[in-house]
Amino acid sequence: MRQLKRLLRPLKDPRASNVRHDLVEIIVIALAATLAGAKTCTEFEFFGKGREELLQRFLELRSGIPSHDTFSNVFRALDPKGLEAILRKLSKGFGIKGVVSIDGKALRGAFMRGRQSTPLHMVNVWAAGTRMALAQRKAPNRNEVAGVLEVLASLDLDGALVTADALHCRPDVAQAIRDRKGHYVLAIKSNRGRLFKAAKALLDTARRPARASQR
Incomplete structure (x- = not known):
């Protein structure tokens, strides 16, 4: 908890100086609620009130549990990139290994x-x-490609295996992953011409059983 508080302290509080609830405590409650499955500010408040006694073991909560309006107002005003950078540092403690999937979506x-x-x-x-x-x-x-290159530059992918669809089967994306010490599996479609043929030939060669050496 001390480490989490230390990571969150540099985050700039966008509110006035006479606020009732500590910014770090608001974020800690929201993170704990999210890990427990909460998805909305109303659920953050419900989680906090249901576990207030437990939360008081490591949070002061001088003004009690923030309301859902407080959660909403704070997260609307926070710098998203600043918060993301801090949470990314926190996530390193979990050890980002194995498969990391990259995907782009248009939001309906x-x-x-x-x-x-x-x-x-x-x-x-x-x-x-x-x-x-x-x-x-x-x-x-x-x-989407520009967005992927931007987000890859901010990640530590040491030992991770990055997967992405055929749109990202490009030298710049592959190099960006390697620059972050990651490995990659990128899809290739048949419309990629020579690249697809070269990859297919390489796989076909790998599948052939080695000939017994002749004496």
């Missing part, structure tokens, strides 16, 4: 007024072993 209904044909496009990074979301980025100008 998430678009600017008058631009229904261009919904918000997000890049998500998921650690399968720890079942943790490592990062999420808005793809700049709906360019």
Whole structure:
């Protein structure tokens, strides 16, 4: 808990100085609630009130459990990149090993007024072993590849195996993964021409049984 508090302290509090609830305590309660399956600010409050006595063992809670409105207002005002950077440092303690999946999704209904044909496009990074979301980025100008390159630059992938679909079977993505000390498995489609043929030939060669040496 001390380490978590130390990581969170540099996070800038966007609220006025006369607030009732400590920012670190708000985030700690929200994190604990999320690990327990909570997904909304109302559920954060419900979790906190149901476990207030337990939480008081390591949190002061001088003004009790924050309301769902407080949770909502705080997370709306927080710098998302600053919070993400801190949570990423925290996630290193879990040991990011095994498969890390990268995927891009267009969010249905998430678009600017008058631009229904261009919904918000997000890049998500998921650690399968720890079942943790490592990062999420808005793809700049709906360019998923650019979003993936941006998010890869912020991750420590030492020993991880990164998977992605055929869109990301590119030298720059592969190099970005290797630069972060990761390994990769990238899909290849037949429309990639020479690259697909070369990969297929390599696999076909690997499948052939070695000839017995002739004496």
